[in-house]
Amino acid sequence: MASIGEELRRERVRRGLTFKDVEQVLHIRSAYLEAIEDGNFKLIPGHVYTKGFIRNYANYLGLDGQRLVVSYQDLIGEKHAFTVRTLDRKRKKAQKEQLQTEYEEHTVEKKRISLETRQRKRQKTMAQERMVLGTILVLIVLFLIWLFFL
Known part of the structure; x- marks a missing residue:
C-alpha cells in the first residue's frame, strides 16, 4: 500500500x-x-x-480526502472515531413543538388602536411630562433661593 505522500504525488504527476x-x-x-x-x-x-491540507489536496486531485486523513491519523496514533449524538423522534418532535409555541407567542398580532385613542394617550403623556418638568423647575428655584439667600 502506498503512503499518503506517494499516492498524492502519483496523482499530481x-x-x-x-x-x-x-x-x-x-x-x-x-x-x-x-x-x-x-x-x-x-x-x-x-x-x-496537516489534516486540512491533506483533505483539500486529495479532494482537489480527485482522491478520497477523508480516507487519506484517516490514514494520517493512524500514522500519528490519533483516534479518529467520534461520537455522533442523535435525538430520538419523540424528543425532536417535542423540541419542534416547543419552538413553534414560542414563535407563536412572540408573533401574536397586537390590536391596533384608533387615532383618537393614540391622541388621547399622547396628550396624557405630554401633561405628565409637563408636571414633572414643572416640579423639577420649582425644586431648582427653591434650591437657588436657599443657596444664595440663606
Missing part, C-alpha cells in the same frame, strides 16, 4: 500539475505540499492544518 498550479488553486504553500508528499509532516504547523 499523472494530471501534469506542478506545486505552483496546486498552490494557486488551494492557497496552500508549495513547501507544505512538498512536505506532505515527502511524508515530512513536522514542517506543517499543527495536526489540524
